[in-house]
Amino acid sequence: xxxxxxxxxxxxxxxxxxxxxxxxxxxxxxxxxxxxxxxxxxxxxxxxxxxxxxxxxxxxxxxxxxxxxxxxxxxxxxxxxxxxxxxxxxxxxxxxxxxxxxxxxxxxxxxxxxxxxxxxxxxxxxxxxxxxxxxxxxxxxxxxxxxxxxxxxxxxxxxxxxxxxxxxxxxxxxxxxxxxxxxxxxxxxxxxxxxxxx
Numbered sequence: 001x002x003x004x005x006x007x008x009x010x011x012x013x014x015x016x017x018x019x020x021x022x023x024x025x026x027x028x029x030x031x032x033x034x035x036x037x038x039x040x041x042x043x044x045x046x047x048x049x050x051x052x053x054x055x056x057x058x059x060x061x062x063x064x065x066x067x068x069x070x071x072x073x074x075x076x077x078x079x080x081x082x083x084x085x086x087x088x089x090x091x092x093x094x095x096x097x098x099x100x101x102x103x104x105x106x107x108x109x110x111x112x113x114x115x116x117x118x119x120x121x122x123x124x125x126x127x128x129x130x131x132x133x134x135x136x137x138x139x140x141x142x143x144x145x146x147x148x149x150x151x152x153x154x155x156x157x158x159x160x161x162x163x164x165x166x167x168x169x170x171x172x173x174x175x176x177x178x179x180x181x182x183x184x185x186x187x188x189x190x191x192x193x194x195x196x197x198x
Contacts, residue, residue, distance in 0.1 A: 003037045003102035006086040008047040010106040012057060013075035013083060020045050020071065036101045048073055056082050083109050091118035094125050094162075111182040112173060119170045126163040130156060 011023050018026075024044045027033040034040065051057040056079035060072040075083070087110055090096070090103025107115060133156045140149055172178075179186050 002086060002090070002096075003098040004039050004043045004047045005051065006083060006090065006099070006102045006106060007031075007033055007037060007039065008044055009051060009056060009075060009079050009083045009086075010109065012048075012073045013080060017060075017072050017074040019073070020048055023048065023073070031105070033102075033105075037098045037105075051079065055079075084114075088114070088118045091115070092121040092125065094122065094129065094159075108178060108180055108186060110180060112180040113182075115180060116170055116173050119166055119173065123163060123166045123170065126159055126166065130159050130163065133159070 007027055008023055011026050012018050015022065015026075024041055027039055027044060028041065048057065052059045052073065056076060057073045058076055060074070061069045062072050063069055083106060086099075087103045087106050090099040091107075093099060110118070133152060137149065137152055137156070173180075
């Protein structure tokens with residue numbers, strides 16, 4: 001749910017306001033988020049309603065073109081703060097690929113320093129986990145089946161690859177990659193958020 005919540009809030013905010021079908025279209029057709037964040041169409045509408053109920057979005061009824069009223073959603077200050085917190089959490093939390101993918105999609109919501117700090121926290125956590133995994137693999141419990149040990153080798157391989165990627169991302173951010181929240185031309189400085197493109 002956190003990945004869906006983050007992406008829904010982010011799309012509404014970066015759009016400057018959006019209807020539910022616009023959020024759905026952006027996430028499922030343009031971003032194809034069902035493939036990398038496991039977002040389902042129904043969960044988008046649920047996330048919009050829940051975020052509005054929680055004060056993260058406002059709802060404005062508008063007349064429909066030729067049918068019932070439509071609801072326009074806009075992010076509140078609390079909603080924008082929530083986006084930043086969710087991105088930070090997704091960057092530092094390991095073992096949650098959906099949240100990591102959503103956080104990378106919304107990475108420009110952070111300042112450069114903030115993004116680097118949270119990616120580096122991920123690096124530290126992965127390094128610590130790899131040390132623990134190595135100890136466990138060197139001295140496994142005698143009752144642990146061999147196939148479970150192979151499973152641990154697979155996880156360690158994934159963690160090593162992810163660690164290399166995270167270090168590379170931190171380095172690229174340090175070298176000025178991407179337009180971050182405190183950079184000229186960011187979502188904070190572009191007058192019309194609809195002009196913001198990733």
